[in-house]
Amino acid sequence: MDTTQFLTQYLVSRRHTNSLKWDALEKKFGSADLTAMWVADMEFKTCPAITAALEERVAHGVYGYTLIPDSYYDAVIGWHKRRHGYTLKREWFRFSSGVVNALYSLINALTQPGDGVLILTPVYYPFHYAINDTGRTLYTSDLIADESGRYSIDFTDVEATLRSGRVRMFILCNPHNPVSRVWSEDELTRLFALCKEYDVQIISDEIHQDIIPGSLPFTPALRVANGKYQDRIIVVNSASKSFNLASLLHSHLFIPNENVRKQYMAYMKTLGQIEPNALSITATEAAYTYGDDWLDALIDVIRQNAVTFSRLLKEAAPKLIITPLEGTYLCWVDFRAYLAPEATKAFLQDTCGVAVDFGEWFAPNCQGFARFNLATDPAIVEDVARRIGEGLTGR
Numbered sequence: 421m422d423t424t425q426f427l428t429q430y431l432v433s434r435r436h437t438n439s440l441k442w443d444a445l446e447k448k449f450g451s452a453d454l455t456a457m458w459v460a461d462m463e464f465k466t467c468p469a470i471t472a473a474l475e476e477r478v479a480h481g482v483y484g485y486t487l488i489p490d491s492y493y494d495a496v497i498g499w500h501k502r503r504h505g506y507t508l509k510r511e512w513f514r515f516s517s518g519v520v521n522a523l524y525s526l527i528n529a530l531t532q533p534g535d536g537v538l539i540l541t542p543v544y545y546p547f548h549y550a551i552n553d554t555g556r557t558l559y560t561s562d563l564i565a566d567e568s569g570r571y572s573i574d575f576t577d578v579e580a581t582l583r584s585g586r587v588r589m590f591i592l593c594n595p596h597n598p599v600s601r602v603w604s605e606d607e608l609t610r611l612f613a614l615c616k617e618y619d620v621q622i623i624s625d626e627i628h629q630d631i632i633p634g635s636l637p638f639t640p641a642l643r644v645a646n647g648k649y650q651d652r653i654i655v656v657n658s659a660s661k662s663f664n665l666a667s668l669l670h671s672h673l674f675i676p677n678e679n680v681r682k683q684y685m686a687y688m689k690t691l692g693q694i695e696p697n698a699l700s701i702t703a704t705e706a707a708y709t710y711g712d713d714w715l716d717a718l719i720d721v722i723r724q725n726a727v728t729f730s731r732l733l734k735e736a737a738p739k740l741i742i743t744p745l746e747g748t749y750l751c752w753v754d755f756r757a758y759l760a761p762e763a764t765k766a767f768l769q770d771t772c773g774v775a776v777d778f779g780e781w782f783a784p785n786c787q788g789f790a791r792f793n794l795a796t797d798p799a800i801v802e803d804v805a806r807r808i809g810e811g812l813t814g815r
């Protein structure tokens with residue numbers, strides 16, 4: 421399917437559908453008239469096979485207590501084998517009602533109040549919240565950007581932080597929201613070796629694993645060095661980003677280490693038993709069974725949107741630094757060559773009429789940056805890029 425066919429079939433307007441992204445603009449940004457390029461979901465209907473599976477399930481009309489069928493595990497295992505090159509074991513699986521929810525549980529289950537948890541900043545802001553809200557101590561290591569806006573890890577700083585001996589857990593984001601890096605196997609090996617040396621539990625948030633518009637391959641944590649670090653890694657992921665299913669509230673934890681699994685389950689027991697929602701199971705199984713072609717077409721749309729956005733912005737304002745899109749559909753832009761950091765928000769909202777995720781949400785020192793969601797109508801991407809260009813150049 422080419423991108424024109426994809427857009428004809430799946431692009432929708434989401435205003436007045438109780439969409440957080442479009443219908444909370446007034447509440448969140450103070451104006452309902454903005455163009456929404458913030459929250460990480462999409463203006464595309466999901467893969468038709470998912471909707472068909474849900475329709476069939478709903479037509480049954482019974483929503484009693486439900487088992488997770490073998491076919492579900494086969495679908496998830498098959499997807500990770502086919503698209504990510506590793507073999508999940510069924511006993512590793514645990515479920516939660518969202519990746520963020522899983523992060524909170526894992527922090528609570530595997531660390532103690534006051535323990536240090538390390539993240540690489542700027543990063544998805546609920547990582548900060550999860551650490552602070554659970555009374556753990558937040559440790560950050562700033563990623564370093566080169567002139568092109570491509571980020572890398574400051575290994576010296578990471579090691580110095582781990583050497584302090586207070587960090588018990590490291591939460592990785594791969595692909596990294598908001599800076600879109602797909603971490604290389606070499607980078608991951610170095611990070612994991614450090615975590616091993618300092619006995620730190622690794623949590624790898626791989627929710628964006630399927631959206632790789634760039635040319636570098638995504639390396640899943642459990643595959644690094646042929647699985648050498650599996651025992652200290654927990655992967656959290658979901659079909660929700662890839663297939664626009666966020667409100668179905670379903671995600672996976674893959675926990676290879678049996679003792680860690682027990683520790684996690686002991687904590688979960690204190691919250692009461694948690695079983696996944698039947699409709700989420702149906703949707704995820706259909707996504708991972710039938711979703712390949714739909715997803716590939718989606719990635720083409722995102723890639724084209726990224727090319728257009730970057731080209732139009734650069735033509736108008738060559739000193740903008742637009743981080744190359746390796747993974748995710750989220751584009752990170754540095755406006756500081758044109759704007760005082762504290763003026764960026766008003767410029768984007770009031771002058772350009774666009775709602776974005778502002779840089780300071782991801783790290784206090786990132787005022788002057790903004791994150792744009794490109795999983796949307798190409799007409800929106802063009803229009804917003806033009807408005808920004810005109811706003812910056814006064815044309």
Ligand SMILES: Cc1ncc(COP(=O)(O)O)c(C=O)c1O
Nearest residue numbers: 460518519520521544597625627
């Ligand atoms: C890195 C990352 N983790 C988790 C989430 C949210 O996951 P969930 O909706 O399953 O809590 C997002 C959403 O944007 C994200 O970017």
